[in-house]
Amino acid sequence: xxxxxxxxxxxxxxxxxxxxxxxxxxxxxxxxxxxxxxxxxxxxxxxxxxxxxxxxxxxxxxxxxxxxxxxxxxxxxxxxxxxxxxxxxxxxxxxxxxxxxxxxxxxxxxxxxxxxxxxxxxxxxxxxxxxxxxxxxxxxxxxxxxxxxxxxxxxxxxxxxxxxxxxxxxxxxxxxxxxxxxxxxxxxxxxxxxxxxxxxxxxxxxxxxxxxxxxxxxxxxxxxxxxxxxxxxxxxxxxxxxxxxxxxxxxxxxxxxxxxxxxxxxxxxxxxxxxxxxxxxxxxxxxxxxxxxxxxxxxxxxxxxxxxxxxxxxxxxxxxxxxxxxxxxxxxxxxxxxxxxxxxxxxxxxxxxxxxxxxxxxxxxxxxxxxxxxxxxxxxxxxxxxxxxxxxxxxxxxxxxxxxxxxxxxxxxxxx
Amino acid sequence: xxxxxxxxxxxxxxxxxxxxxxxxxxxxxxxxxxxxxxxxxxxxxxxxxxxxxxxxxxxxxxxxxxxxxxxxxxxxxxxxxxxxxxxxxxxxxxxxxxxxxxxxxxxxxxxxxxxxxxxxxxxxxxxxxxxxxxxxxxx
Numbered sequence: 171x172x173x174x175x176x177x178x179x180x181x182x183x184x185x186x187x188x189x190x191x192x193x194x195x196x197x198x199x200x201x202x203x204x205x206x207x208x209x210x211x212x213x214x215x216x217x218x219x220x221x222x223x224x225x226x227x228x229x230x231x232x233x234x235x236x237x238x239x240x241x242x243x244x245x246x247x248x249x250x251x252x253x254x255x256x257x258x259x260x261x262x263x264x265x266x267x268x269x270x271x272x273x274x275x276x277x278x279x280x281x282x283x284x285x286x287x288x289x290x291x292x293x294x295x296x297x298x299x300x301x302x303x304x305x306x307x308x309x310x311x312x313x314x315x316x317x318x319x320x321x322x323x324x325x326x327x328x329x330x331x332x333x334x335x336x337x338x339x340x341x342x343x344x345x346x347x348x349x350x351x352x353x354x355x356x357x358x359x360x361x362x363x364x365x366x367x368x369x370x371x372x373x374x375x376x377x378x379x380x381x382x383x384x385x386x387x388x389x390x391x392x393x394x395x396x397x398x399x400x401x402x403x404x405x406x407x408x409x410x411x412x413x414x415x416x417x418x419x420x421x422x423x424x425x426x427x428x429x430x431x432x433x434x435x436x437x438x439x440x441x442x443x444x445x446x447x448x449x450x451x452x453x454x455x456x457x458x459x460x461x462x463x464x465x466x467x468x469x470x471x472x473x474x475x476x477x478x479x480x481x482x483x484x485x486x487x488x489x490x491x492x493x494x495x496x497x498x499x500x501x502x503x504x505x506x507x508x509x510x511x512x513x514x515x516x517x518x519x520x521x522x523x524x525x526x527x528x529x530x531x532x533x534x535x536x537x538x539x540x541x542x543x544x545x546x547x548x549x550x551x552x553x554x555x556x557x558x559x560x561x562x563x564x565x566x567x568x569x570x571x572x573x574x575x576x577x578x579x580x581x582x583x584x585x586x
Numbered sequence: 587x588x589x590x591x592x593x594x595x596x597x598x599x600x601x602x603x604x605x606x607x608x609x610x611x612x613x614x615x616x617x618x619x620x621x622x623x624x625x626x627x628x629x630x631x632x633x634x635x636x637x638x639x640x641x642x643x644x645x646x647x648x649x650x651x652x653x654x655x656x657x658x659x660x661x662x663x664x665x666x667x668x669x670x671x672x673x674x675x676x677x678x679x680x681x682x683x684x685x686x687x688x689x690x691x692x693x694x695x696x697x698x699x700x701x702x703x704x705x706x707x708x709x710x711x712x713x714x715x716x717x718x719x720x721x722x723x724x725x
Contacts, residue, residue, distance in 0.1 A: 190711060191676025256634035299635035299661040575637070582640040582655065585671055585678035 180271035181209035187301035241568040313394035316351040342370035416509020431559030437491040450480040452514030456494030461506035472498035635661035645694040655720040662715035673711040
């Protein structure tokens with residue numbers, strides 16, 4: 171059996187750990203530049219506020235219902251996620267971390283008639299030890315466990331175990347094709363055109379026809395709905411093939427100086443991610459654009475790829491990113507967003523001396539290690555390149571961000 | 587220069603014996619390096635359920651002072667008289683947990699503070715058990 175453990179309203183749950191008075195109260199978290207809703211408590215869902223709603227369109231509801239609004243606090247969410255994953259890992263011999271708040275668990279070792287009790291115990295343990303409520307779906311395959319979990323969220327116990335074929339069929343009949351993991355949009359339309367409307371229809375469909383008319387991927391999904399495991403647990407996360415860091419600005423930015431600071435800041439962040447996964451990058455792409463929704467303003471968008479001798483030092487990558495932004499910048503526009511993408515990633519132990527590049531100074535690598543050391547010890551950006559700016563007026567607003575309770579000594583929660 | 591915070595060293599270990607190896611001869615003390623002392627490992631037994639909390643006020647004096655850092659383990663269940671991090675009416679408070687005649691009473695170690703009697707259990711939550719206190723005696 172395979173289980174999926176999924177944190178309920180994860181970002182909201184993280185905030186509630188340190189704001190226990192918000193238990194049972196409406197809470198929402200807004201993302202990028204305090205713009206849109208990225209997490210909702212059940213109380214907020216009940217008010218029909220959708221995911222992605224721009225904050226300024228729901229101000230009246232926030233006021234009327236006394237909704238607590240938080241700006242995203244990813245330092246906190248990342249730390250709490252690691253704790254939850256650690257708790258889950260202690261429970262299953264194999265697991266696949268699927269996202270910041272979900273993991274598939276190999277539950278083959280648990281006897282059939284113990285699954286429900288064991289899941290209830292796991293759920294209570296994670297809640298007690300980390301403060302995060304989770305729901306658990308258990309079934310023969312990943313796709314079925316996902317479907318079970320969606321249902322489990324609506325159940326009081328937060329657990330659904332598809333213990334026999336009747337339980338599976340019952341859930342499949344009640345699920346639309348759009349509810350199935352990996353089926354949405356065009357795939358869903360194509361299935362409905364074939365007369366396949368429910369998950370049950372897809373489970374009964376001719377696999378050959380599905381493969382021919384749609385794709386191998388959907389055929390695999392159909393097999394999984396039948397209880398045939400076609401998607402194994404992927405224990406190791408593949409190192410990412412590209413790393414992208416981009417942000418919208420707090421307000422429109424016109425000057426090249428500010429854009430250079432922003433791009434240097436983003437590439438610094440991207441370089442940290444690159445070193446964390448022990449890769450080097452061969453291409454640094456910089457992009458920027460105006461606000462496509464501000465139709466009354468002149469529009470411009472550009473990107474520029476800069477090739478570098480494979481590197482992961484912040485210094486080299488900033489130099490490349492600045493060349494990129496200088497090349498795509500045009501004056502006279504109000505820029506809304508910029509970003510950096512690192513590609514041509516290879517493992518850092520495979521760096522080959524380039525034919526034309528001068529051999530890199532080993533002291534640069536050492537300097538990078540020292541900078542990373544200091545920033546791990548004292549907090550991110552304790553030491554940073556001056557190119558990334560000092561005041562950073564362009565940086566996104568995080569008006570209501572809670573404290574970084576678990577990652578900063580000067581922001582610990584307080585008790586009297 | 588400020589002292590470095592205790593738990594933030596990426597490599598927080600100190601070898602028990604630091605030995606210089608003279609060229610040519612292996613040190614006779616070399617075999618004595620058997621373990622490293624790491625204070626973080628000592629006080630944080632369950633990393634996934636352990637949190638740090640800053641104390642304000644003197645309700646738990648003299649044992650726990652204003653500004654001390656508490657090591658709190660959420661996985662533990664309080665026994666009679668253990669110091670816990672409690673939530674009372676949505677507020678964090680550090681107190682001694684006691685059960686008297688079927689009701690919960692939170693005692694302050696400082697006699698100037700009255701005990702908090704929990705008459706309505708829904709007002710109370712044990713957030714975690716305090717396992718260690720980090721205190722600077724010279725502050």
